[in-house]
Structures are given as structure tokens and as C-alpha cells.
Amino acid sequence: MATLTDRTFRDLADLMHSLVGLSFADSKKHLVSSRLSLRIQKLGLDGFEDYLALISDEQNSSEFQVAVDLLTTNETYFFREPAHYSLLEAELGRGPQRPLALWSAASSFGDEAYSTAMLLSDMQQRGRIGNDWSILGTDISDRVLQAASNAVYPDERLRDVSPERLKRYCLRGEGESEGLVQMNPHLRKRVRFGWLNLCQPFEELGPFDAIFLRNVLIYFDPPTKSEVVDRVLTKLRPGGLFFLGTAEGRVPCKMPLKTLAPGAFRKLDSTGT
Ligand SMILES: C[S@@+](CC[C@H](N)C(=O)[O-])C[C@H]1O[C@@H](n2cnc3c(N)ncnc32)[C@H](O)[C@@H]1O
Structure with missing residues (x-):
């Protein structure tokens, strides 16, 4: 079994930090190694040094992605932190109707989106928002x-979805697909997905009416957290x-925010309202 030396661990950690913002303190050496x-082993390499060379090679960005996947968790499920969805519903239902754009900024498998x-489709059907919205x-x-x-999920991940919504928005698998559900086409056409690294500048996006940046900052060190939050907030409407x-608490950032509830904020405009 290969051994991860302190030197190679640091080089790996530096690479992950510079390209995708992941932060690994020395105490995480065992975790990275395991x-x-x-x-x-699966790739038949001699050790961590060879693996580092492989993922440092820009021609081999797919293996770099595999490494990021192995070092982060993609855990997510439908209606995680339900209070956020109740607040979103209350806030979006106020005021005049207008087109709405929302962003799930570390979407993982798409459960949040x-x-x-x-939620938005229900609100539209009840006439609380217009029909121009996208995620x-x-x-x-x-x-x-x-x-x-593909929008196919093990039904266990939809444990917090109400039976009415399951009926309205999900197709149940049968036979070999028993235990799986797929989002229906009506919902899927409202949601699109794309690749984005939160730790690099991004331009052509937004503005959004609401942004979810949940359970991703845990991977970053404090300066990176603030940088990412400020960058993301430039894409949120006042x-x-x-x-x-x-x-995750509140992350220090330059943009003025008002706390509405744990983990929920409103971006203030330049007059602080
Ligand atoms: C734990 S999941 C969060 C999923 C969802 N937001 C939630 O709260 O249930 C974290 C996701 O962040 C993604 N991620 C990690 N670093 C990232 C980066 N630099 N840019 C964009 N996404 C990143 C991972 O690939 C992973 O899918």
C-alpha cells in the first residue's frame, strides 16, 4: 500500500487549493490518503507522487475531477433545511409578479434545484408567481x-417530498427501475445545469432573485469563503x-446583508434597505 509523504500531501493540498479552493489542514492527511x-490502486499507479503528476497534467482534467469528487462529498436530498423553502415561498409570493431566476450554486445531483x-411550480399554479421562472x-x-x-433519484432521497408533490412531479420506476423516480418533463424544462468553479471568476450569469450556496463553503478556508460569497453575491439582485x-453560520463579506433566519439573508441595496 502506497504511503502519502508530508511533502506530497502538501503539494496535493496546494494544487486543490489553487484550482478549486479546497482547503486541507495537516490533520486531514489521513483522510486524503484513505x-x-x-x-x-485501481489505476495501477506506483504511489501518490504518480497520482499527483497525473492530476496536475492539464490534458488529464477528467482525473482531476475524479480526485475532487473523492475529496468532497456530494451529499444532498430533496427539501433539505425545509425552513429555507418556507421562507422562499413567503418572500417570492410578496410584491408584484415578474420573471424570476434562481441559482443553486453547488447543486450536486440537483435535489435542491x-x-x-x-415549490415554484406550485406557486405558479396558485397564481402567486407568474409563469416566467427558471432555475x-x-x-x-x-x-x-x-x-x-438525467433527473433520476433513489426514492429515499425524496423522503421529505409530500405525497401530492410526488404525484404531481415525479414518475415512478417499475420493474428494473423499481425504487427510482424521475422528475417529470414539465419540471425538467424549468431547470438547467452547467459546470462552474466557484473559486474562479465567472461573468456571464444572473442576475438572480435567490441564490442557494449551501453546504459547500465547508471545504474552503476563511479567506476563500469570503471571496466566494462576495463573488456569488454580485450575481444577486438587491x-x-x-x-x-x-x-455554516454567517461568512464575513463586503456585500451588506440582512439576516432573516438561520442561514437565510437578504441582499441590501446601496442605501442599506
Ligand atoms: C454537499 S454538496 C451540497 C449540495 C446542496 N447544495 C445541498 O446543500 O444539499 C457540495 C457540492 O459542492 C461542490 N463543489 C465543491 N467545490 C466546488 C467549487 N469550487 N465550485 C463549485 N462546486 C463545488 C461539490 O462537487 C458538491 O457537489
């Missing part, structure tokens, strides 16, 4: 984005809603 060693689509999901992992576009994972 998450990558099976992959190294489709949960939001179910963008982005992530750094091609693997999760491919799954998000008055728009911003959601972080409730466990």
Missing part, C-alpha cells in the same frame, strides 16, 4: 451534473435572497 489510495422547481444548477463535478440532467447551510 480517499485516494483505492483509486491509485428540483425541490425549488416543485440554474451549477457544480464543479461533471459526474453529478450528468446525473442531475433585495434578493441568499441561503447558506444553517451550520
